[in-house]
Amino acid sequence: xxxxxxxxxxxxxxxxxxxxxxxxxxxxxxxxxxxxxxxxxxxxxxxxxxxxxxxxxxxxxxxxxxxxxxxxxxxxxxxxxxxxxxxxxxxxxxxxxxxxxxxxxxxxxxxxxxxxxxxxxxxxxxxxxxxxxxxxxxxxxxxxxxxxxxxxxxxxxxxxxxxxxxxxxxxxxxxxxxxxxxxxxxxxxxxxxxxxxxxxxxxxxxxxxxxxxxxxxxxxxxxxxxxxxxxxxxxxxxxxxxxxxxxxxxxxxxxxxxxxxxxxxxxxxxxxxxxxxxxxxxxxxxxxxxxxxxxxxxxxxxxxxxxxxxxxxxxxxxxxxxxxxxxxxxxxxxxxxxxxxxxxxxxxxxxxxxxxxxxxxxxxxxxxxxxxxxxxxxxxxxxxxxxxxxxxxxxxxxxxxxxxxxxxxxxxxxxxxxxxxxxxxxxxxxxxxxxxxxxxxxxxxxxxxxxxxxxxxxxxxxxxxxxxxxxxxxxxxxxxxxxxxxxxxxxxxxxxxxxxxxxxxxxxxxxxxxxxxxxxxxxxxxxxxxxxxxxxxxxxxxxxxxxxxxxxxxxxxx
Amino acid sequence: xxxxxxxxxxxxxxxxxxxxxxxxxxxxxxxxxxxxxxxxxxxxxxxxxxxxxxxxxxxxxxxxxxxxxxxxxxxxxxxxxxxxxxxxxxxxxxxxxxxxxxxxxxxxxxxxxxxxxxxxxxxxxxxxxxxxxxxxxxxxxxxxxxxxxxxxxxxxxxxxxxxxxxxxxxxxxxxxxxxxxxxxxxxxxxxxxxxxxxxx
Numbered sequence: 001x002x003x004x005x006x007x008x009x010x011x012x013x014x015x016x017x018x019x020x021x022x023x024x025x026x027x028x029x030x031x032x033x034x035x036x037x038x039x040x041x042x043x044x045x046x047x048x049x050x051x052x053x054x055x056x057x058x059x060x061x062x063x064x065x066x067x068x069x070x071x072x073x074x075x076x077x078x079x080x081x082x083x084x085x086x087x088x089x090x091x092x093x094x095x096x097x098x099x100x101x102x103x104x105x106x107x108x109x110x111x112x113x114x115x116x117x118x119x120x121x122x123x124x125x126x127x128x129x130x131x132x133x134x135x136x137x138x139x140x141x142x143x144x145x146x147x148x149x150x151x152x153x154x155x156x157x158x159x160x161x162x163x164x165x166x167x168x169x170x171x172x173x174x175x176x177x178x179x180x181x182x183x184x185x186x187x188x189x190x191x192x193x194x195x196x197x198x199x200x201x202x203x204x205x206x207x208x209x210x211x212x213x214x215x216x217x218x219x220x221x222x223x224x225x226x227x228x229x230x231x232x233x234x235x236x237x238x239x240x241x242x243x244x245x246x247x248x249x250x251x252x253x254x255x256x257x258x259x260x261x262x263x264x265x266x267x268x269x270x271x272x273x274x275x276x277x278x279x280x281x282x283x284x285x286x287x288x289x290x291x292x293x294x295x296x297x298x299x300x301x302x303x304x305x306x307x308x309x310x311x312x313x314x315x316x317x318x319x320x321x322x323x324x325x326x327x328x329x330x331x332x333x334x335x336x337x338x339x340x341x342x343x344x345x346x347x348x349x350x351x352x353x354x355x356x357x358x359x360x361x362x363x364x365x366x367x368x369x370x371x372x373x374x375x376x377x378x379x380x381x382x383x384x385x386x387x388x389x390x391x392x393x394x395x396x397x398x399x400x401x402x403x404x405x406x407x408x409x410x411x412x413x414x415x416x417x418x419x420x421x422x423x424x425x426x427x428x429x430x431x432x433x434x435x436x437x438x439x440x441x442x443x444x445x446x447x448x449x450x451x452x453x454x455x456x457x458x459x460x461x462x463x464x465x466x467x468x469x470x471x472x473x474x475x476x477x478x479x480x481x482x483x484x485x486x487x488x489x490x491x492x493x494x495x496x497x498x499x500x501x502x503x504x505x506x507x508x509x510x511x512x513x514x515x516x517x518x519x520x521x522x523x524x525x526x527x528x529x530x531x532x533x534x535x536x537x538x539x540x541x542x543x544x545x546x547x548x549x550x551x552x553x554x555x556x557x558x
Numbered sequence: 559x560x561x562x563x564x565x566x567x568x569x570x571x572x573x574x575x576x577x578x579x580x581x582x583x584x585x586x587x588x589x590x591x592x593x594x595x596x597x598x599x600x601x602x603x604x605x606x607x608x609x610x611x612x613x614x615x616x617x618x619x620x621x622x623x624x625x626x627x628x629x630x631x632x633x634x635x636x637x638x639x640x641x642x643x644x645x646x647x648x649x650x651x652x653x654x655x656x657x658x659x660x661x662x663x664x665x666x667x668x669x670x671x672x673x674x675x676x677x678x679x680x681x682x683x684x685x686x687x688x689x690x691x692x693x694x695x696x697x698x699x700x701x702x703x704x705x706x707x708x709x710x711x712x713x714x715x716x717x718x719x720x721x722x723x724x725x726x727x728x729x730x731x732x733x734x735x736x737x738x739x740x741x742x743x744x745x746x747x748x749x750x751x752x753x754x755x756x757x758x
Contacts, residue, residue, distance in 0.1 A: 106581045106584075106585060107581070107582075107585060110585075174589070174592055177588075177592070178585045178588050178589050178592070179585070181588055182581055182584050182585040182588060185584065186580075186581055186584055187581075212588060212591065212592040212595075213592070213595055214595075215592070215595075216592055216593065216594075216595035216596035216598075216599065217595055217596070217598070217599040219596055219599075220595075220596045220597075220599030220600055220603070221599060221603075223696075224603065224692075224696065227685075227692070227696070231685060231686075232685065232686040233685055233686060233691075233692035233696070234686070234688050234689050234692050235603065235607070235689065235692055235693070235696075240686075240688040240689060240692070241607065241611050241612070241613070241614075241688045241689040241690075242607065242689050242692075243606065243607060243610060246603055246606055246607065250599055250603070253599075
C-alpha cells in the first residue's frame with residue numbers, strides 16, 4: 001500500500017469478515033467500535049422501554065420492584081460504558097488519524113486490544129442477568145452501603161460482575177486514551193501546529209486527558225468497593241471505621257469529568273459541522289480550542305455538586321457551587337462561537353446539520369437546568385428527583401447522542417464510500433428531536449413536583465407527565481428504525497460517494513472515500529493554513545489542486 | 559511530559575523504527591502519569607479515613623514496627639541508584655557491567671519483596687481489621703504488585719540484552735523500565751511517610 005494514489009480496486013479487495021477479527025487498522029477498529037456500541041444501544045434502549053412501560057401507570061404492575069432496580073442500573077451502565085464511550089472511541093479511531101494525516105494510531109495493537117476488551121466486559125455485564133440474585137441493583141453509581149450488600153454470599157454476584165466489568169472498561173479506556181493522546185501529540189501532518197488542528201482533535205485531546213486523570217480514581221474506588229463486597233475490608237463500612245461518602249468522592253471525581261469526556265467530542269462535532277453547512281469559518285477558532293482545556297481544568301474541580309446533601313460541609317458546598325457555575329463561561333464561549341458561525345451563513349439543512357441544530361438547542365436547555373442544579377438551595381430541593389434525570393438525559397441524549405448521529409451521517413460517506421439517504425435521515429431527525437423532548441421535558445415538572453427517581457410506582461398526580469414521557473420514550477424507540485434502515489441499506493447499495501460530497505475542508509476530505517488502509521501513506525500533504533477556510537480561496541495544504549484533481553480522475557475511472 | 563527524545567545528530571534512524579520507538583516512550587510516560595492518580599486516590603482515601611477515625615489502631619495493636627521497613631526503604635531507594643549506574647554503563651556500551659548492575663537492581667527489588675513478606679507474616683492484624691488493616695494491606699499490596707511488575711520488566715530487558723545487536727542505538731524498553739522503577743520508588747517513599755513516619 002505505498003502507491004501514490006491508491007487504486008480503486010483497494011476498496012473491493014478487503015473482505016467484510018475483517019470486522020470480526022483482531023484487526024489493527026484504526027478504520028476497521030473504528031467501525032467495529034461503532035457497530036458494537038449500537039448493538040448495546042439497542043439492549044440499553046430495550047431496558048429503557050421496559051422502564052418507561054412500567055412508569056406509564058402509577059402502580060408497580062409490569063415488573064417486580066427488584067427487577068426494576070436492576071433495569072435502571074443496567075440501563076445507565078450499558079448506555080454509558082457500552083454505548084457512549086465505545087461509540088466515541090470509534091469516532092476517534094476513524095477521525096483522529098485521518099484528520100491529522102497519520103497512517104494509523106500510534107499503537108495499533110494496543111488499539112485492537114482496547115477494542116476487544118469491550119465485548120468481553122459487555123458479555124460479563126450481560127451475564128450478570130443470569131447469576132443468582134440478578135444483576136447489580138444499586139444504580140449506575142453503585143453507592144455503598146447498598147452496593148456492598150451480598151446477601152447470597154456468592155463471589156460472582158451481580159454487583160461483583162458489575163465492578164469487574166467497570167474496571168475492565170477502565171482498562172480499555174486508559175489504553176484508548178494513551179493511544180489517542182500520543183497520536184495527536186506525535187503524529188500530526190507536517191505544518192499542522194496545535195493551532196492548525198481541527199477542533200475535533202482539540203476536544204478529543206481534552207476529553208482523553210480527562211480520562212487519564214479521572215479514570216484511575218474511579219478504578220481505585222472500585223477496587224476498594226470490590227474488596228468491601230467480597231473480602232470483608234471496611235473502606236466504606238461505617239462499622240469498621242469506613243466512610244461511605246468517600247466512595248462518592250472517588251466515583252464523582254471521575255464520573256463528573258466523564259460527562260465532559262462525552263460532551264467535549266460533541267462540541268468538536270458542532271465545531272466541525274456548523275462551518276461546513278453554514279459555509280463560513282468557525283467563529284473564534286482559538287477561543288473554542290482553548291475553552292476545551294479550561295473546561296478540563298474546571299471539570300476536575302466540580303465533582304462534589306453531585307452529592308450536596310450527603311453530609312458535605314458548608315464551605316465545600318459553596319466552593320463547588322461557584323466552580324460549577326464558572327463552567328458556564330467557557331461553555332458559553334463555545335455556544336456563542338457556534339451562533340456566530342451560523343449567523344448569516346448560507347445554511348444547508350442536511351441531515352447532519354439538522355441533528356447539530358437540534359443538539360445545540362437541547363444542549364442550551366440542558367445548560368440552563370445545569371446552572372439551576374448547581375445552585376445549592378435548588379439542588380437540595382430537586383436532588384434525586386426526576387429533574388436531575390431530565391437534565392442529564394438532555395445532555396447525554398439531547399446533545400451528545402444527537403451529535404453522534406450528526407457525525408455518523410456526516411462522515412458515513414467518507415468511511416464507507418456510500419451516501420446515506422437524506423429522506424430517511426430527516427425522518428430519523430424529526431422522530432429523535434420530538435421524541436427526546438417529549439420524553440425528557442416532562443421530567444422537569446415531575447422533579448419540581450417532587451417525584452423521586454428510581455421508583456417503579458408513584459402518586460397518581462404524577463401520571464399526566466409520566467404518560468407524556470413514556471410516549472416520548474416509545475417515539476425514541478421507533479426513531480432508531482429509520483436510522484438502522486438508512487445505514488444498512490445505504491451501506492449495501494447506496495449511491496457512491498465522492499471524496500468530498502459536502503464540499504468540506506479538512507485533511508480527511510483529501511482522501512478517497514473510503515480511505516486506503518494507510519491513509520496518505522508516505523505522501524502526507526503539508527498543512528499551510530488554519531482549518532475552516534470557508535469563503536476564502538486559501539488552500540489548506542500544499543498542492544491541494546493537484547491532489548483534488550487526482551482524486552476526481554480516480555473517481556471518474558471507477 | 560511531551561518532551562521528545564531527539565535522536566542525536568549523525569545517528570541513523572532506521573526508517574519508521576526510531577520514530578515509532580519514541581512514541582512508545584511518550585505513551586509510557588502518559589500511562590505512568592495516569593497510573594499515579596490511582597495511588598493518589600489510595601493515598602487520599604487513607605488520609606481521609608485516618609484523619610476522621612476515632613480509634614485508628616485496632617484493639618491489641620499499638621502501631622507498626624518500623625525498623626525492618628526502614629531497611630527495606632534504604633534497599634529500594636539504593637536500587638534506583640544501581641539502576642542509574644547500569645544505564646550509565648549501557649550508554650558506554652559496556653554490556654556486561656550493565657547486566658551486572660541491572661541484576662543487582664533486580665536482586666534489591668526482590669529483597670524488598672522478601673522483607674515485605676516477612677513483615678506481613680509477623681503482623682497481628684489482617685485485611686478485615688477495620689480501616690487500619692484494610693488500608694495498610696491495600697497500599698503495601700498494591701505497591702508490592704508494582705515492585706513485582708518492575709522486576710518482571712527488568713528480567714525481560716535483561717533477556718533482551720542477549721539478543722545480538724538489540725541495544726545498539728538505544729533501547730526504549732530499558733528507559734521505560736527505569737522510569738517505572740523510579741516511579742515505584744517515589745511512590746514507596748510517600749507510602750513510607752504515610753504509613754510509618756506519620757504518628758498520631
